[in-house]
Amino acid sequence: MAEHDPSSGGENDPVQGALPLAGASELGGGREVPFPVALLAFSSVSGVGYRALHSLVGAYGNDLGRLLGVAPEVAVGHLRARKAPKALVEAVSGLPPGLVERAHEHLGQLGRKNVHVLGPGELPARLLRLPGGPRWLFVQGDPAALVQGPHVAVVGTRDASPAGIDAAAAVVRTMAAYPVTVVSGLANGIDAAAHARAVEFGLRNVAFLGHGINIVFPAETAQLRERMLEYGGAVATEYLPDERYRRQQFVQRNRLQAGLGELVIAVEGQASSGTAHTVRFAAQYGTPVVGLSWRGAGDLPRLVADTSGGRVLEIFTPAARRELDTMVRSLAERHGHATDALTLVQRQLTREAACRDLRQDDLLQLQEKIQQLLNERR
Known part of the structure; x- marks a missing residue:
């Protein structure tokens, strides 16, 4: 995959907006190819560098797989209608056989490492x-x-x-x-x-x-x-x-x-x-x-x-x-969390109590110290 600069963005970035936002329904029917599979599939295609991939995801979002779920001529026609770069159209028109199957295998390998692929709809x-x-x-x-x-x-x-x-x-x-x-x-x-x-x-x-x-x-x-x-x-x-x-x-x-x-x-x-x-x-x-x-x-x-x-x-x-x-x-x-500034103290106290020969006087002295802190806060 081509070297890229993911910081590119904004109104003057040629990647962003290079392809108009696509309506998934415009591609018609076809098999459903999940976004993670589609991303891995397109990323392995010669001629599809980072900018092309970034542009495709920007245009198709979670429906990127629709381009792989229809006949190549339909996908090519859709890209041409959006004036996609010639190199991208040629890459999609000549997708190698078994591309999606290999992408599924790749996703499985990542899954075994507890790796998830998040698409636009799942990003924070x-x-x-x-x-x-x-x-x-x-x-x-x-x-x-x-x-x-x-x-x-x-x-x-x-x-x-x-x-x-x-x-x-x-x-x-x-x-x-x-x-x-x-x-x-x-x-x-x-x-x-x-x-x-x-x-x-x-x-x-x-x-x-x-x-x-x-x-x-x-x-x-x-x-x-x-x-x-x-x-x-x-x-x-x-x-x-x-x-x-x-x-x-x-x-x-x-x-x-x-x-x-x-x-x-x-x-x-x-x-x-x-x-x-x-x-x-x-x-x-x-x-x-x-x-x-x-x-x-x-x-x-x-x-x-x-x-x-x-x-x-x-x-x-x-x-x-x-x-x-x-x-x-x-x-x-x-964020709606209940807070306690002495959480660490309580944890340490629990650990100390478990391994100490505690006596009543020890606890009374602790009680006195807590009371002293309360008085200082009044």
Whole structure:
């Protein structure tokens, strides 16, 4: 498949709108070919590159399979009527025999890896709203992780400092009191640290990849990826299953993190880094951004501060942690979740009680401490 730039979108993009929206009924009858099968079938056809595939899905949506369910001359006539590019018409007119059958086999192989193919009708609403957003996703794990919020993106550099790793841990621990889903990119450094801490605290993860779903990159994240899936998370990508990684693709997957996240937390990086792209995408989409600062942090906080709606927190201070707690708790409550800021304390108390020789005096002292906290809050 041809190299592509999935960030392309908007009024000046020749892909978007290259084919007028098609009415499925105009193709008449024919066998039903499910969208995932049709997508895999067309993606394997010589001459159908990303732009053609993107345009086809834009025009036919979930009914893409109708083009494969009718006689070739009918499909060709339909495309010509919409002034489709000549190369695309020729590709469809010469579809090889057994194409759909092989696509069914391919889909079965993906299914055995717990990979789902989401069409336009199944994509999360927050991604559908994006200019130049995805028109399909390959999702390994539970697709519900992409729609059950709130989602908080935690992003940062691959070349993380020890302080940056600690900052990512502090962020995730603060969020862990609430039922949020951590969104990141499963790269080394800050991404991996955020995902790993989320698993430790029982939070769900969503990771967007800059390559195909069949590829594990970097190799060091293989075990972490498996644990994320075991804990009900998902790994998602708009790239075809075996597509290799390219630098630009990692930049473009950042728009999906910024788009799905209802809050973006930029942990560490430089104003010229890939993380900065995520910050700019978030600003474009109207997603609130938080940058973290500490002694020795890079210049990313300055970029966040200059971003509309951006907020910089000195993450290693109690005041900053409380402010972040307020933000995340508010998100959870807007999604209808009951919240309890001391969830982690209760979990730890239960674990301690199970392995301690508790006495009545211990519990009375705990009761006194709780009463003291109540008095301080009055």
